[in-house]
Amino acid sequence: MMTTRKTKETPSRPARGVPAQPLAVVVIAAGQGKRMRSERAKVLHEIGGRTLIEHVLAAVAPLRPDPLVVVVGHQAEQVRQLLGDKVTTVLQKDQLGTGHAVLQAKAALRGFDGDVLVLCGDVPLLRTETLRELVQAHRSTDAKVTVLSVHVEDPTGYGRIVRGPGEGQLRIVEDADADHEEQHIDEINSGTYCFDAAFLFRALSQLGRENAQREYYLTDLVETASKRSAASCVMLEDEDEAMGINTRADLARAESVLQDRLIGHWMDSGVTFLDPATAFLSAGTIIGAETVIGPYVRLDGATLIGKGCVLEGSSHLRDTRVGDGALLRWGVVTDGARIGNEAKVGPFAHLRPEADLGEQVHIGNFVEVKKSRIGARTKANHLSYIGDAEVGEDSNLGAGLITCNYDGVQKHRTVIGNRVQIGSDTQLVAPVKVGDDSYVAAGSTITKDVESGSLAYNDKPQCGRVGWVESFRARSQVAKVRGDAARNRGKKKG
Numbered sequence: 001m002m003t004t005r006k007t008k009e010t011p012s013r014p015a016r017g018v019p020a021q022p023l024a025v026v027v028i029a030a031g032q033g034k035r036m037r038s039e040r041a042k043v044l045h046e047i048g049g050r051t052l053i054e055h056v057l058a059a060v061a062p063l064r065p066d067p068l069v070v071v072v073g074h075q076a077e078q079v080r081q082l083l084g085d086k087v088t089t090v091l092q093k094d095q096l097g098t099g100h101a102v103l104q105a106k107a108a109l110r111g112f113d114g115d116v117l118v119l120c121g122d123v124p125l126l127r128t129e130t131l132r133e134l135v136q137a138h139r140s141t142d143a144k145v146t147v148l149s150v151h152v153e154d155p156t157g158y159g160r161i162v163r164g165p166g167e168g169q170l171r172i173v174e175d176a177d178a179d180h181e182e183q184h185i186d187e188i189n190s191g192t193y194c195f196d197a198a199f200l201f202r203a204l205s206q207l208g209r210e211n212a213q214r215e216y217y218l219t220d221l222v223e224t225a226s227k228r229s230a231a232s233c234v235m236l237e238d239e240d241e242a243m244g245i246n247t248r249a250d251l252a253r254a255e256s257v258l259q260d261r262l263i264g265h266w267m268d269s270g271v272t273f274l275d276p277a278t279a280f281l282s283a284g285t286i287i288g289a290e291t292v293i294g295p296y297v298r299l300d301g302a303t304l305i306g307k308g309c310v311l312e313g314s315s316h317l318r319d320t321r322v323g324d325g326a327l328l329r330w331g332v333v334t335d336g337a338r339i340g341n342e343a344k345v346g347p348f349a350h351l352r353p354e355a356d357l358g359e360q361v362h363i364g365n366f367v368e369v370k371k372s373r374i375g376a377r378t379k380a381n382h383l384s385y386i387g388d389a390e391v392g393e394d395s396n397l398g399a400g401l402i403t404c405n406y407d408g409v410q411k412h413r414t415v416i417g418n419r420v421q422i423g424s425d426t427q428l429v430a431p432v433k434v435g436d437d438s439y440v441a442a443g444s445t446i447t448k449d450v451e452s453g454s455l456a457y458n459d460k461p462q463c464g465r466v467g468w469v470e471s472f473r474a475r476s477q478v479a480k481v482r483g484d485a486a487r488n489r490g491k492k493k494g
């Protein structure tokens with residue numbers, strides 16, 4: 001956990017405990033994010049498979065803010081749709097700056113009397129604990145605003161924290177407005193603040209925009225409060241946490257920090273990563289203890305891996321549930337699938353949406369399964385397509401079995417019973433049923449239901465000609481010699 005520490009310059013009176021006060025949160029997320037050069041609003045870009053705005057909301061949720069307001073603008077409808085109706089959104093029609101953005105939340109906070117935590121929708125790596133400490137620090141002084149700052153290696157693009165000239169004086173100067181000296185300041189504004197609600201909206205209504213960007217800067221409120229000795233600053237130690245995403249390069253850096261965090265978390269919970277540098281997790285992934293994750297494994301969406309599994313490597317699982325003790329050999333791709341306890345899948349298998357494998361099922365190389373339930377201990381070990389099927393337990397589906405599920409217009413179901421033996425290179429033309437305990441001979445094309453306990457086969461007699469090979473080779477040799485001679489004649493003429 002990161003710790004925040006109050007800076008010496010904190011001007012306000014000594015701590016007097018942290019009274020339980022109402023807390024509101026305003027997240028500003030209306031900007032387009034021009035520097036991303038994207039058609040998508042910046043806060044809809046993702047790290048760890050979640051949008052930036054969702055990361056921010058996940059960090060504030062445990063603080064139980066009431067109300068929680070998100071200021072939307074650019075692609076407001078898409079952002080609203082993503083957030084659903086649990087979050088209050090207000091519209092900032094024109095993006096006139098961060099101060100103007102917060103002002104749009106005034107009506108939504110009417111009658112609210114307490115502290116307002118303001119966050120930027122493009123600062124996704126802040127931890128709940130940091131926010132809690134910021135609120136506590138704010139409440140332990142008489143400050144009207146407490147800003148969360150951090151020292152960074154490269155302050156370019158951020159607002160700089162300017163201290164002085166007098167004791168405890170504080171202001172923020174934006175990158176675009178900073179003079180040469182100020183540009184060298186490496187303490188930056190994280191864009192996260194705790195305000196006294198009454199001060200916030202009063203001061204916002206008096207904001208001007210005499211600055212390089214002709215915008216209403218929220219950051220100017222720090223100087224406003226400072227003039228009344230009511231501005232405070234707490235400093236974060238981990239600069240990664242305060243990272244603001246303005247460009248694609250920022251996005252990639254934040255992704256890498258998040259991956260380290262996620263993988264670190266699962267290692268602490270008892271998961272082995274053979275090569276943490278090449279594993280890639282989503283924030284929604286859950287992994288059981290004693291599971292081993294090999295190199296180049298990507299786990300997306302709400303993927304849940306059980307205990308004691310082995311994922312050999314180079315696999316991509318999305319929204320997939322894997323039971324305990326399963327073995328996924330190299331090169332497994334899944335999407336919306338379920339894999340039962342102790343099942344074995346791969347190498348090189350493809351489980352598509354609604355593939356549902358029971359316990360100890362074996363799905364081998366070059367097998368694709370879609371929208372099919374496969375009963376316990378059934379095996380399809382080689383080169384198959386199983387789609388829109390219901391397969392019983394303890395059956396063996398031979399190499400090259402194909403369920404022919406699509407007639408060009410509609411999909412049809414195949415039902416295969418328990419303890420069925422299906423020979424290699426068989427096509428089951430759906431809709432069709434193969435009853436319990438039946439056998440289907442290799443090379444069959446099954447178009448009619450197979451009764452339980454019976455053998456089904458196509459009557460294709462095998463024919464043969466003794467001595468055929470010798471005469472074939474002789475004929476072929478003569479044809480080749482003639483062909484070569486003709487080509488040579490052609491070349492000479494040319």
Ligand code: UD1
Nearest residue numbers: 028029030031095096097098101121122158159189191244
């Ligand atoms: C802002 C801060 C800067 C700080 C940095 C931290 C200001 C003036 N500057 O700069 O001091 O170091 O964040 O990352 O506040 N937004 C709106 N409406 C607007 C403008 C912005 O909702 O009219 C939202 C954006 O969607 C974004 C956030 O406010 O989520 C920050 O805006 P951005 O343009 O990224 O500000 P920075 O230049 O990063």
Ligand code: MG
Nearest residue numbers: 122244245246
């Ligand atoms: Mg920003």
